[in-house]
Structure formats: structure tokens, C-alpha cells
Amino acid sequence: MKNDLSKAERTRQYIIETTAGIFNTKGYAGTSLSDLTEATGLTKGSIYGNFGNKEEVALACFDYNLSKINQTVQQRLAEATTYHQKLMVYVQIYQDFAKMPFPEGGCPILNTAIDADDTNNLLKDRAAKAIQAWKKRIVDLIRGGVEAGEFKADVVPEQIALSMIALIEGGIMIAKVTNNPASLAKILKTVEMLITQIKT
Amino acid sequence: MKNDLSKAERTRQYIIETTAGIFNTKGYAGTSLSDLTEATGLTKGSIYGNFGNKEEVALACFDYNLSKINQTVQQRLAEATTYHQKLMVYVQIYQDFAKMPFPEGGCPILNTAIDADDTNNLLKDRAAKAIQAWKKRIVDLIRGGVEAGEFKADVVPEQIALSMIALIEGGIMIAKVTNNPASLAKILKTVEMLITQIKT
DNA sequence: ACTAAAAAATACCGATCGGTATTTTAATTG
DNA sequence: CAATTAAAATACCGATCGGTATTTTTTAGT
Numbered sequence: 001m002k003n004d005l006s007k008a009e010r011t012r013q014y015i016i017e018t019t020a021g022i023f024n025t026k027g028y029a030g031t032s033l034s035d036l037t038e039a040t041g042l043t044k045g046s047i048y049g050n051f052g053n054k055e056e057v058a059l060a061c062f063d064y065n066l067s068k069i070n071q072t073v074q075q076r077l078a079e080a081t082t083y084h085q086k087l088m089v090y091v092q093i094y095q096d097f098a099k100m101p102f103p104e105g106g107c108p109i110l111n112t113a114i115d116a117d118d119t120n121n122l123l124k125d126r127a128a129k130a131i132q133a134w135k136k137r138i139v140d141l142i143r144g145g146v147e148a149g150e151f152k153a154d155v156v157p158e159q160i161a162l163s164m165i166a167l168i169e170g171g172i173m174i175a176k177v178t179n180n181p182a183s184l185a186k187i188l189k190t191v192e193m194l195i196t197q198i199k200t
Numbered sequence: 201m202k203n204d205l206s207k208a209e210r211t212r213q214y215i216i217e218t219t220a221g222i223f224n225t226k227g228y229a230g231t232s233l234s235d236l237t238e239a240t241g242l243t244k245g246s247i248y249g250n251f252g253n254k255e256e257v258a259l260a261c262f263d264y265n266l267s268k269i270n271q272t273v274q275q276r277l278a279e280a281t282t283y284h285q286k287l288m289v290y291v292q293i294y295q296d297f298a299k300m301p302f303p304e305g306g307c308p309i310l311n312t313a314i315d316a317d318d319t320n321n322l323l324k325d326r327a328a329k330a331i332q333a334w335k336k337r338i339v340d341l342i343r344g345g346v347e348a349g350e351f352k353a354d355v356v357p358e359q360i361a362l363s364m365i366a367l368i369e370g371g372i373m374i375a376k377v378t379n380n381p382a383s384l385a386k387i388l389k390t391v392e393m394l395i396t397q398i399k400t
Numbered sequence: 401a402c403t404a405a406a407a408a409a410t411a412c413c414g415a416t417c418g419g420t421a422t423t424t425t426a427a428t429t430g
Numbered sequence: 431c432a433a434t435t436a437a438a439a440t441a442c443c444g445a446t447c448g449g450t451a452t453t454t455t456t457t458a459g460t
Contacts, residue, residue, distance in 0.1 A: 025318045025319075026229070026318065026319055027227065027229060027230075027315065027319075029226070029227060029229045029230035030227075030229035030230075030319055105318055106317075110314065110373065111314055113373050113374075113376070113377035114310065114311055114314035114315065114373060115227065115314065115315065117306075117376055117377050118225045118226065118305055119225075119226055119227075119230055124377060127377050128377045128378045128379070131374055131377060131378055132378060156386075158386060159386045159387075159389055159390060160390075162371070162374060162383050162386050162387050163367060163386070163387050163390040165370065165374060166366065166367045166368075166369075166370025166371045166373075166374060166387045166390075167363060167366045167367055167370060168366075168370070169366075169369075169370040169373060169374075170365065170366025170367060170368070170369040170370030170371075170373075171362070171366045171370075173310065173313050173314060173366075173369060173370075174313075174331055174362060174365060174366055174369075176313070176317055177313035177317050177324060177327050177328045177331060178328045178331055178332060179328070183362050186356075186358060186359045186362050186363070187359070187362050187363050187366045189359055190359060190363040190366075190394070194390070
């Protein structure tokens with residue numbers, strides 16, 4: 001046994017890692033089983049031996065894509081000392097779009113939210129939960145900053161948090177569809193302004 | 201002749217109006233020819249007599265969806281007198297999400313941008329052009345307001361315009377996927393703040 | 401009303417869809 | 431190493447995919 005994971009677990013992980021970018025790029029309906037077999041070099045029989053159906057693969061891929069981003073975020077948040085710095089992590093992370101922990105196809109939360117919101121409830125719920133968790137993380141940071149005296153007492157954490165997320169996700173969409181990364185940079189300037197404005 | 205439009209033109213229009221919401225809801229890959237025949241009550245032969253292929257229908261539907269929104273926007277812009285009021289039109293329009301000129305499925309620009317950006321270049325270009333036109337409209341309004349002395353001279357029109365669009369589109373995405381219209385309302389408050397901040 | 405032209409319906413095409421039962425191959429354990 | 435088990439490949443399923451050639455029905459001009 002070359003690994004502490006069973007063969008099945010290793011194959012399952014291999015399928016997820018290999019196809020996560022495909023689902024993120026082509027969407028759920030746009031990704032076919034033959035896309036998966038072609039990318040992995042495995043057969044349908046093998047894939048269906050490790051997953052119940054196409055939906056299960058897509059869900060596992062979304063979780064994988066999300067966890068990769070969250071890992072980077074949490075690591076950078078831990079490195080930041082002040083609450084201001086912690087909020088700025090979100091600006092910095094999306095600044096160099098290219099060398100990001102993003103899977104091919106861009107932000108999986110955005111892609112899944114739009115792709116699945118009228119067609120696949122399980123995927124939609126995953127995207128919704130991701131947004132809500134993201135919002136909560138920012139709200140907690142703002143509240144922490146208020147208690148620490150870093151931020152003004154009269155800020156509305158929810159509005160700031162939601163606006164930061166909307167700017168980032170909207171900015172990614174704009175930059176991607178117009179093929180112009182500079183647009184995202186300009187929008188991130190506004191996020192930065194939002195963060196600066198709440199400082200005491 | 202009951203109409204000044206030919207039969208073919210009327211049928212073509214009927215197909216577009218009837219299926220525009222389907223493409224906007226299910227996406228290009230997720231919409232099948234049988235979805236179209238089912239919704240219209242027509243047969244495949246009839247649809248392919250009026251369109252060359254599925255892509256042509258989707259493109260016509262996008263144009264139709266976009267023009268409906270633009271009609272409302274232009275009308276409201278004409279009614280507004282000051283440049284501040286004109287910018288605020290975008291806040292007001294998206295405030296009551298429900299009774300909007302939006303087709304089923306939400307904002308077609310956002311949906312098409314995400315749905316098509318890695319899979320269909322013609323649709324992607326349409327979405328990109330729509331974003332760029334929207335941005336230009338806002339930039340022109342800001343420049344007008346600066347010249348009229350309504351807005352500060354040191355504003356960066358592109359940044360404001362892009363941020364407004366990102367907030368609105370990001371807000372729509374968040375509200376839709378979390379099933380919570382209040383989120384969009386909070387984000388629109390930030391758009392309002394952005395507009396207020398540039399006033400002299 | 402009759403006829404030529406246009407539009408819509410029917411019937412069909414090969415390809416691919418997601419999924420499964422069965423066989424073959426590879427990994428694991430005594 | 432042999433036997434058992436687990437995993438992957440093969441072969442197949444009905445259904446649906448986008449698209450087309452042909453026939454029938456409507457429409458429109460005289």
C-alpha cells in the first residue's frame with residue numbers, strides 16, 4: 001500500500017481534481033460525462049463506481065474548488081494583524097487574478113450561483129451557503145474592528161460586507177466577459193475606499 | 201393582411217418573446233430545442249424555418265431581453281432632470297426587482313456573461329458589448345455632471361461607473377442565490393452613497 | 401376563387417446524452 | 431502465492447440531442 005488512502009479514495013480525489021475546472025468552466029448542464037472520461041482517461045464505469053451520478057461529481061468539485069480558495073483566504077487572514085489589514089486581504093487576493101487559487105473558469109461561487117440557480121437546487125444551496133459564510137466572515141471582522149476601536153462605531157457591517165462581495169464578484173464578471181483585468185483593478189479601488197472610510 | 205409584418209416576421213417575433221425567458225433561466229447549453237417547441241407550441245421544422253440554428257435563437261433572445269431593459273432605462277433617464285437624478289435611476293430601477301422589465305431568470309447581461317463566457321463567443325461578445333455600453337452611458341452622465349458643476353471635478357468616472365455596475369450585478373447574484381431581496385437593497389444603499397459622495 | 405409561394409408539420413437522421421449490468425483486471429489479505 | 435475482494439473496463443440501454451429533407455397546410459397576390 002503506497003498510500004494511506006484506499007485506491008477508491010485516491011481515484012475519487014483524482015477525478016475531482018481533474019474535472020473541477022471543467023464544471024467551473026462549462027457549467028453543470030454544459031459538462032458531459034464524456035468530458036469527464038476524456039479529461040481523466042477513465043471510463044464511465046470507473047467514474048460511476050466512485051460517484052452515484054453526474055450531480056455528485058459536480059457537488060464534490062464545487063466543494064473542492066471552494067475549499068482551495070478558502071484555504072488561501074484563511075492563511076492570509078491569519079498573517080494579517082490589524083482588522084484593517086484583514087479586510088484588505090480580500091482586495092489583495094483578487095488583485096492578481098492570474099496566480100490565484102482559482103480553478104479554471106473563474107470564481108466557482110459566482111459561476112455556480114448563476115449556472116445553477118434555476119436548474120439545480122443542491123448546487124444553488126452550496127453557492128448560497130458559500131456567500132453567507134463569506135458575508136459572516138467579513139461581518140465578524142468588521143465587528144471585531146469596531147470593538148477594537150479600529151473602525152467607527154456607527155458602521156453597518158452587513159451593508160459593507162455585502163457591498164464588498166458584490167463589488168468583487170461583479171468585478172470578476174465584468175473583467176472576464178470584457179477580457180479586461182484593469183476593470184477589476186478599478187473596482188477593487190472602490191472596495192479599498194469602502195474599507196478606508198470606516199476607519200476611525 | 202392583418203398586420204404590416206409578414207407571417208414569418210410575426211412568428212419569428214413570437215418565438216423570441218416566448219423563449220427569451222427560457223434561455224435566460226436555463227442558459228444556452230441547458231435549453232433544448234424541445235424546450236422551445238414545448239413553450240411555443242410550434243414544431244422544430246417551424247423554428248428552423250425562421251432561424252438557422254439554436255444559437256441564432258439565443259442571440260435574438262438576448263437582444264430582445266436587453267432591449268426591453270434599455271427601453272425602461274432610457275425612458276426613466278429622459279424623465280430625470282439633474283445628473284444626480286439620472287444616476288439614481290439605476291438605483292431605483294433595481295430596487296423593486298419584481299415589477300421590473302426583467303425577463304424570467306434575472307439580469308440577462310449577468311446570466312449570459314457567466315453562462316457563455318467560456319463556451320459561446322458570440323453570446324459572450326453580446327454580453328461584453330452590453331456592459332461596455334452601460335459603462336459608457338454612466339461615464340457620460342458623470343462627465344456631464346462634472347461639466348454642469350453638479351459633481352466634483354476630481355472624480356474618476358470610469359471607477360464610479362464600473363463600481364456601480366459591479367455592485368448592481370453582484371447584488372442581483374447575491375439576492376437571487378440566497379433568495380433574499382433585502383441583500384440587494386442594502387447593496388443599492390452603497391451605490392446611492394457612491395453617487396452622493398461625488399456631489400459638489 | 402385560383403394559384404404560386406411561403407411557412408409549418410411530419411418524419412427521419414446520426415450522434416450523444418446520462419446511466420447500468422456484466423465482464424475483466426488489479427489490488428489486497430490470509 | 432492463492433484466494434477473495436474491490437475497482438475499472440467493456441458493452442449496452444432507451445432517451446434525447448441538434449439538425450434536415452420532405453410533405454402538408456397557410457398565406458398572399460392576381
